[in-house]
Amino acid sequence: MIIVNTETVPGKETTAFHGLVQGNTIRAKHVGRDIGAALKNLVGGELKAYTELLTEARRDAVNRMIAQAEALGANAVVNVRFTTSSIAGGAAELYAYGTAVTVA
Amino acid sequence: MDALIGLAITLGLITLGFFVGRVLEGRHLAELDQREAAAASVVVVDVKTLPAAMEAAGGTLVMGEVVIASDYFKTFAASLRNIVGGEVKSYQTMLSRARREARLRMVEQARALGSELVVNVRFEWSAVGPQLPSAEIFCYGTAILPARV
Numbered sequence: 072m073i074i075v076n077t078e079t080v081p082g083k084e085t086t087a088f089h090g091l092v093q094g095n096t097i098r099a100k101h102v103g104r105d106i107g108a109a110l111k112n113l114v115g116g117e118l119k120a121y122t123e124l125l126t127e128a129r130r131d132a133v134n135r136m137i138a139q140a141e142a143l144g145a146n147a148v149v150n151v152r153f154t155t156s157s158i159a160g161g162a163a164e165l166y167a168y169g170t171a172v173t174v175a
Numbered sequence: 176m177d178a179l180i181g182l183a184i185t186l187g188l189i190t191l192g193f194f195v196g197r198v199l200e201g202r203h204l205a206e207l208d209q210r211e212a213a214a215a216s217v218v219v220v221d222v223k224t225l226p227a228a229m230e231a232a233g234g235t236l237v238m239g240e241v242v243i244a245s246d247y248f249k250t251f252a253a254s255l256r257n258i259v260g261g262e263v264k265s266y267q268t269m270l271s272r273a274r275r276e277a278r279l280r281m282v283e284q285a286r287a288l289g290s291e292l293v294v295n296v297r298f299e300w301s302a303v304g305p306q307l308p309s310a311e312i313f314c315y316g317t318a319i320l321p322a323r324v
Contacts, residue, residue: 115269
């Protein structure tokens, strides 16, 4: 499965559209992470636990999108977009969407 | 007495934030310079199309993200700045560091795939971290896979 955020796959030709595909996931962190983050806030810098949480969640959203595209018989998803929103303090939604296509 | 202890703790934390935060920031900036120099051959653009003469064998999504937090001193400096208004320099350096880091992670992914060009790069910002002065920066784009010659 080819995933790109351009409208076509570079070097390939789009031969069919299969429609919009999407994947989302909502993640909440556990309290331990917040305590670590509060300590980190004294000296600043990267909150690694949060970065990992979001990286993993975003990969999951992408994988769900890919699963939908596979079910439609597509071999690529083009023009992928991401949105992130925070729902009620502490939980975040990661959403990925794009167009499932066949490329040759 | 309690008020004095409270004040002493606050001042202590501000001092800690100032010195430790500054050292950590300096270290991170030096590391960024070094990694950016190593990855300088990768061209990053936010246009969607390839140069006319370029041949590509395909593309793939690459992403980089980082959640960054402010230190106690920066938060304090920003709250003072809030009284009189104007540019909040302490947060400006924090966010530019985060953008460089997120972009670099994306570039390093592209490089690992043998790509020398990332197109259609987008930056996204979100406030999904803890209830503290922090932010997530997410950078993504399409790494162009070079045509085999």
